[in-house]
Amino acid sequence: MASMNMLSEIAERHPDAISFASGSPYEGYFDTESLHRHLRTFCDHLAHDRGMDEAQVTRTLFQYGRTKGVITDLLATYLARDENIHVDPESLVVTVGCQEAILLVLRALRRDARDVVLTVSPSYVGLTGAARLLDMTVVPVREGPLGIDLDDLTEQLRRTRADGLRPRALYLVPDFSNPSGRSLDMATRHRLLALAEEADILLLEDNPYGLYTRAETRPPTLKALDTRRRVVYLGSLAKTGLPGARVGFAVADQPVTGAGPGGLLADQLSTLKSMVTVNTSPLAQAVIGGKLLENDCRLSLANRRETEIYRHHLDCLLNGLDKRWPAAVRARLGIDWNVPGGGFFVVLTVPFRVDDELLARSARRHGVLWMPMHHFYAGAGGHRQLRLSYSRITPERIDEGLDRLKALVDEECRAR
Amino acid sequence: MASMNMLSEIAERHPDAISFASGSPYEGYFDTESLHRHLRTFCDHLAHDRGMDEAQVTRTLFQYGRTKGVITDLLATYLARDENIHVDPESLVVTVGCQEAILLVLRALRRDARDVVLTVSPSYVGLTGAARLLDMTVVPVREGPLGIDLDDLTEQLRRTRADGLRPRALYLVPDFSNPSGRSLDMATRHRLLALAEEADILLLEDNPYGLYTRAETRPPTLKALDTRRRVVYLGSLAKTGLPGARVGFAVADQPVTGAGPGGLLADQLSTLKSMVTVNTSPLAQAVIGGKLLENDCRLSLANRRETEIYRHHLDCLLNGLDKRWPAAVRARLGIDWNVPGGGFFVVLTVPFRVDDELLARSARRHGVLWMPMHHFYAGAGGHRQLRLSYSRITPERIDEGLDRLKALVDEECRAR
Known part of the structure; x- marks a missing residue:
């Protein structure tokens, strides 16, 4: 950084x-009054849709809350409606921006110094920063004209393993990457999913910009195509919600051993999150929740x-x-x-x-x-x-x- | 955790x-309308006291902000008025609750596996959790009737060094510790500061409850007594502001080499923070800022x-x-x-x-x-x-x- x-x-x-x-996102539509409106909308939702009394509504905003967050259901609805990603809200963890989600996932994957993460290069600096904080080795994979050079991925996996290391995951931004602006075409998406399955690695799909297309249609995310739970989806609301809320999330529906009662990677992330930030500000979540509710839980609409x-x-x-x-x-x-x-x-x-x-x-x-x-x-x-x-x-x-x-x-x- | x-x-x-x-704190005085009021108070402050135009006010709340935070000046004023701690706002970093502050400080002190942190035992679980996340060894020091057993501290420092490890800091809650409720008396505070100087370790002073005394007077914090920059002060606003904002802070006025332009430990924490959460939600900071402003920047008054x-x-x-x-x-x-x-x-x-x-x-x-x-x-x-x-x-x-x-x-x- x-x-x-x-x-x-x-x-x-x-x-x-x-x-x-x-x-940073465009500022022309920022409006302080909308913050107050979003907060009220979310409080109304707690009272009317979730049947909370006034004390419960207030408690939800003011007190410490669930580590996984208080808007996982709204985010799951958004993912279903906007992204055709269908997941149990229990597989979501709301994080302090996407950055914390990246950090938590890397920490969960790093058992010791032999666990490494691959990244499409050039790469978002948040990934390399989080890995550096955790002393985790990052192996670059060539981007190439298709958004990822799959031959180089295969080669880097081979070399990493030959060095006695364990490649755990590949980080990438499949839609309009930061910094290159490149996207994966459909064939590459399918091939990458197959290769991840074959190589037994996770795909860490970061998608802060996917909504903002020139065309009217958008290709499906890797997570929407993921039938084998190979993809951990990293969500940012900085560009589609508002940066000042610092709300992001991870979808981690992978079953893992020793992840506590839920048995999902999301439960492991939640335990790790309790050691990093305890929970994401419910006030900030309420503002994002209100914005979602005012837009039929569609960020495309918002x-x-x-x-x-x-x-x-x-x-x-x-x-x-x-x-x-x-x-x-x-x-x-x-x-x-x-x-x-x-x-x-x-x-x-x-x-x-x-x-x-x-x-x-x-x-x-x-x-x-x-x-x-x-x-x-x-x-x-x-x-x-x-x-x-x-x-x-x-x-x-x-x-x-x-x-x-x-x-x-x-x-x-x-x-x- | x-x-x-x-x-x-x-x-x-x-x-x-x-x-x-x-x-968790008492809920009887929680009031949703106060959130709206705090937000408006802070916006008025930005406009009138800091001379911002409307676009700048909105930007401060909505956009990404300075990694160190947007209320460091208000927090410095609070520390001066309530705690007799006088520090440059540049030595403050606003964090996502005190938990992130603990994590950042430990990460800054951990160069490799030989760097260890000592803690008064029994200890707050947030300290041991953050250390575990960072694979940092925690050495317990007996609490004893005085809040810390200084003989045991000396012995643990000796043993740790004899084992080839580097004790970097001692974590403690000098006022009404969690979990024991114990406090250090004045003589012990002075002795501990002298011992830290002699042993060349930092004191990580966590103070979430110090305000809530039975008596009308409070002993000075270690930081208020600290003339040699031995104390990193970890501030929580969960009990004195509101938990749902998830706003805490660190005061780290220690000069360090390689900390970037500012040259303080706070600057190093800020760089590390950019890899963990990028910045603390300015919305959440605005609510805390408003609460401070409405109370003459005194949490004692609030x-x-x-x-x-x-x-x-x-x-x-x-x-x-x-x-x-x-x-x-x-x-x-x-x-x-x-x-x-x-x-x-x-x-x-x-x-x-x-x-x-x-x-x-x-x-x-x-x-x-x-x-x-x-x-x-x-x-x-x-x-x-x-x-x-x-x-x-x-x-x-x-x-x-x-x-x-x-x-x-x-x-x-x-x-x-």
């Missing part, structure tokens, strides 16, 4: 810089406006890139970018070295921020790429920001 | 049992009614014990209890074995719950003691519960 600190420091030194760096906004932002960014570097120009200069089907990120490839020093110069001389891709590679890699986020920035700022970015790129190209 | 699960299961099976088991309630409950419990087992009777039977100066707990010593089986029988046959003390001992110990909590239970239930407890004790004494 050192990369995030580096970024914050540069951003603080250049408050007027236009930022393509932050993967995020109709946001979905449109992100589509529009992505169009603006892609059109802006096209306008500044038409096909012939970018072929000549060695500039390229991917065209994601949704999510928050586009990756720009350039013909010069991209590092923190360049970012500092970009901020100082051109007033534009972005994320050097090398931060997302466990090994070496990404030194000619930068990540552009279009979630929080407005279309006007995208346009101005691209002008500034072009000035930087032109300058670097000339300097070669 | 297996003990908590065991307790929850027994409690669920016996919903009509009277519980002296739960250390908890005047609660302080009186807990005094009254403790009187009821002690009088009830005296009435059922007058001095002569308890001397004959071998029954005894301590008389704490505040907090949430009294420990009852009995002349028979106390274990989970007895608790199950107590619930089934007598309808009364309590906590077997052996759960709080890392080694063997506590098998003739039970912990009685009087925080959440009402005086009427205390009286009825003591009748039921007496029936259990009588039965066990007869069976001997």
